[in-house]
Amino acid sequence: MFFIGIFGIEDKQKEIKNINTVDCKKCNGSRHTLIKQYSFFHIFFIPIFKWNIRYFLICNNCNTIYEISKEKGMKVEAGEDSAITYWDLKIIENDYGMYGQLRCGNCGRNVDSNFEFCPYCGQRLK
Numbered sequence: 001m002f003f004i005g006i007f008g009i010e011d012k013q014k015e016i017k018n019i020n021t022v023d024c025k026k027c028n029g030s031r032h033t034l035i036k037q038y039s040f041f042h043i044f045f046i047p048i049f050k051w052n053i054r055y056f057l058i059c060n061n062c063n064t065i066y067e068i069s070k071e072k073g074m075k076v077e078a079g080e081d082s083a084i085t086y087w088d089l090k091i092i093e094n095d096y097g098m099y100g101q102l103r104c105g106n107c108g109r110n111v112d113s114n115f116e117f118c119p120y121c122g123q124r125l126k
Contacts, residue, residue: 007043011052014038016077019057022084025091025102025113025125029061034076057089067092090114 016034023030038053055073057066066089075083091102091113102111106123117124 007041009039009041011039012037016055016073018060019076019081019084021081022057022086022089024059024062024064025066025086025089026064027059027062029059031060032057032066033060034073036073036077056092057084065092066090 014036016036019032019034020030022032024032035056035058036053037056038050040047040050042048053070053073055068055070055076057068058064059066068084068088068090072083072088102113102115102125103109104111104118104121104123104125107118107121109118109120111118111120111125115125
């Protein structure tokens with residue numbers, strides 16, 4: 001938070017809604033929370049403009065954090081429930097601390113989260 005007199009700059013996270021229409025890539029759970037993160041400039045604590053808007057989906061079962069596109073996040077925020085699909089989820093953090101990667105259950109190698117099958121052994125990723 002940056003504050004000088006009557007104006008300042010802040011970062012904020014806001015919980016938008018709970019989503020039950022998409023399955024987690026890690027645990028196949030379907031309960032998620034959509035979070036909006038942004039920075040804003042304010043005068044007398046009244047927001048004037050926002051930037052760095054990002055949307056995240058957090059799995060309520062395994063706490064895996066996914067980033068989704070700004071366009072998809074805005075659609076869901078506007079009330080379009082079917083906007084987010086399995087393919088829109090990009091893992092940025094999971095309980096292994098890896099960013100954007102999954103571990104193949106068959107060969108144990110790290111695989112990019114965009115793959116549905118392991119490129120090393122061909123096993124379907126969960």
